[in-house]
Amino acid sequence: QKNSCVLPEDLKNFYLMTDGFQMTWSVKTDATPMPLGSMVINSVSKLCRLGGSSVYSLPSAPTLADLEDDTDEEGTGDKPEKPHFDSRSLIFELDPCNGNGKVCLVYKHAEPVVSPDTEIWFLDRALYWHFLTKTFTAYYRLLITHLGLPQWQYAFTSYGVSPQAKQWFNMYKPITINTALLSEEADSFVNKLDPNKVFKSKNKTPVLKKKQLSQPPGSQKSHTSMTSAKTSSLGGNSSRK
Numbered sequence: 001q002k003n004s005c006v007l008p009e010d011l012k013n014f015y016l017m018t019d020g021f022q023m024t025w026s027v028k029t030d031a032t033p034m035p036l037g038s039m040v041i042n043s044v045s046k047l048c049r050l051g052g053s054s055v056y057s058l059p060s061a062p063t064l065a066d067l068e069d070d071t072d073e074e075g076t077g078d079k080p081e082k083p084h085f086d087s088r089s090l091i092f093e094l095d096p097c098n099g100n101g102k103v104c105l106v107y108k109h110a111e112p113v114v115s116p117d118t119e120i121w122f123l124d125r126a127l128y129w130h131f132l133t134k135t136f137t138a139y140y141r142l143l144i145t146h147l148g149l150p151q152w153q154y155a156f157t158s159y160g161v162s163p164q165a166k167q168w169f170n171m172y173k174p175i176t177i178n179t180a181l182l183s184e185e186a187d188s189f190v191n192k193l194d195p196n197k198v199f200k201s202k203n204k205t206p207v208l209k210k211k212q213l214s215q216p217p218g219s220q221k222s223h224t225s226m227t228s229a230k231t232s233s234l235g236g237n238s239s240r241k
Helices: 009-017 136-145 152-156 163-172 179-184 217-240
Strands: 021-029 032-041 090-095 101-107 119-124 129-133
Touching (some): 009 136, 032 136, 119 136, 129 152
Antiparallel strands (some): 119 129
8 A cells, every 4th residue: 555556466465474484494514504596585574675765864865866878779679678667667675685685576667657567676786677477476486486586696697607606506507507408409408318229138048947747656666666677687687697
């Protein structure tokens, strides 16, 4: 009511479920935990507007609206129109990004009536805008898939993440940081499996096993008695000779 705007449906459902979100995770180096990942969605009370003049500021104090440059490139082609710090846009901070910038919910058309269409943009420390997603749901997925790694939002800028952050990306999100390589060599990360080699049958020489013919117990006994009878008769013949 204060800013005469309505939250997008997906963000409103998120706040109805939980008043903000914060999750951090650490890595252990030399048996000492070191905070690394951070995923933050500001609560409703911290959903502060950017660009508005403070009641405590002097009348002649500079504001973000003074940084507006009419020579900035507007949205042309595939590039969306950038937000404005003046009354043309309404900007609210979703994530302070640990001081590396700000992820903002942007109402780009606030005059004469605030449009319900919103987008998610990243404002870097040099106060340049970088488009992230069209919806909060899409941004939330990006936040989760990038694990909240330091400076992950800079992966969507023209200058990319810092060398230190790139090391963490190479360790935990190698495919994400190598998107250029993935686009150039589409099969570089594909596991190629040749079923002809895996399931190839090896021609082995069959080993013939000698099997003894099974005979009934009665026939074995008669065969034994006949053998003993032949042996005794042969002995008798030799004694006669």
